Amino acid sequence: MEKTMLGLVTNPDGVVALEEVPVPRLGENPYAPHDVLLEVEYCGICGSDIHKWGAGKEEAAKVLHPERKVVQGHEIVAKVREIGPKVTRVKPGDRVVCEIVTFYCGHCPACLEGRFNICNTLKPMDGRAHYVTGGGFAKYTVWPEFQLHVLPEDVHPKSAVLMEPTAGSVHSIISRMGVRAGESVAILGPGARGILLMQVCRAIGAGPIYMSGVDRDASFRLATAKKMGADEVINVDKEDIRKRIAELTGSIGVDVVLENTGSVEPIAESLDIVRKGGKVLWAGGGIRGGITAPVDTHKIIVKEIDVKGEISQIPYDWKTAIHLVGTGKVILDPLVTHEFPLEKWEDGFNLAATSHDCLRVALKI
Missing domain, CATH: 3.40.50.720 (NAD(P)-binding Rossmann-like Domain)
Structure with missing residues (x-):
């Protein structure tokens, strides 16, 4: 496997750029030995991505940026490429979508209620993989098996970038x-x-x-x-x-x-x-x-x-979202209106930010 890849990186100062970044490795991340290497197919452009990219100087201070340089993108559809030694819930070849809340303490008042999305001991960004270990605006990413869900076979992978907003x-x-x-x-x-x-x-x-x-x-x-x-x-x-x-x-x-x-x-x-x-x-x-x-x-x-108020999701929301989409109660296809290759990410971001004939843009990784 290649050692580097192109990734759309967001910096702490808000600068977004396509750069060569290391390919993540099994065993070299906080999720090991339950880590899964994913090969990303599509990743949706969320409004939060646009705001981080498009904030002017006056607004930049109000926008939450990551504390470290990191590959962004959280509306991920991917195939399992490799699995860690203790992974049992997914296997190579499975097409999956990714819960975004991957870090929480498990013992604070919120976590004890199952509200891992608002863990009392972590800042919101420190609980989400795409601000810590990296997201889906690159060919590969790593994720913990417990926050992965196998996609129903009849759901188109491009449309499934909206599974995360459906869970939300x-x-x-x-x-x-x-x-x-x-x-x-x-x-x-x-x-x-x-x-x-x-x-x-x-x-x-x-x-x-x-x-x-x-x-x-x-x-x-x-x-x-x-x-x-x-x-x-x-x-x-x-x-x-x-x-x-x-x-x-x-x-x-x-x-x-x-x-x-x-x-x-x-x-x-x-x-x-x-x-x-x-x-x-x-x-x-x-x-x-x-x-x-x-x-x-x-x-x-x-x-x-x-x-x-609300932020992100909890595991119940993901299970329910996949059920609603899988049974046709929620339809995603008409809402992913545009697609761009990763290399043309700026065109995709510009369209998502300015066009009113656009609902969701998917980047094909």
Whole structure:
């Protein structure tokens, strides 16, 4: 096997570049002897990757960058190339997807609840493989066997770059929010993640489901959301979302709001369109280090609104996501709209950052 490979590396100062990096070796990583050498087929470009790459000087300080030079990329689809001496769960030739939370202490209050994604003893980046041992923007990566899942045979490998965001959507909807069948849901933000949230809600029987976006989303993203199951789409540049939700719900409001934009105004909107006693998830700003938004606490208090955040996933979310995709309850194919070879990563990043006719870009490694 070759000793070096091309890898898309992110530096602590945010500089992203394609460089020659060492090929990882079995036995020479923290996962040994349960380590697995993966040959990456595809890796999706997440919004977090774009923000790390595209932050200007003023915003760079707000964006979370790795503490060490590391190959990025976490929406990974790969084939098992070699296995460590104690690996029993996968074998060479298996096509797998990768849980991203690979480090946690196991004994803090969060870990004892099975919430390894928020281990109390580690910084978020120190718990995720693509910030520590390296991710999927290179031909090879190593992963612990316990955080690998064999992909159902009928799921296309390129589409499966969205398995990680699907697991994140399950985490948001079921693990964090406890959304139930029959509950009405407003999803703010019609990107790939928003449409995945919509599909998971539909799969568990929630509804009706309303999706909001802006003018630039109307022709493709909102249209795709409508085609794939949204009961109503709302262009907030053309309609007042507060009035429209009031019309749709008899002035009561929706049971659940899932904010997925990372913008300031939807934070305020979420508190206005949720019903008394309803639930709100704020999730969109986390991928770039959070946002600062004014919050009217009076609304939270007098409406007794439950407000939650979310990050990453737990093992249950992955098992459920693979089941939903494998049984056709969640459809991934239409959401991976573009593909680029690794060598043209800048074209892929530029498209993902600027095009509104794009949902998810996959890099073919």
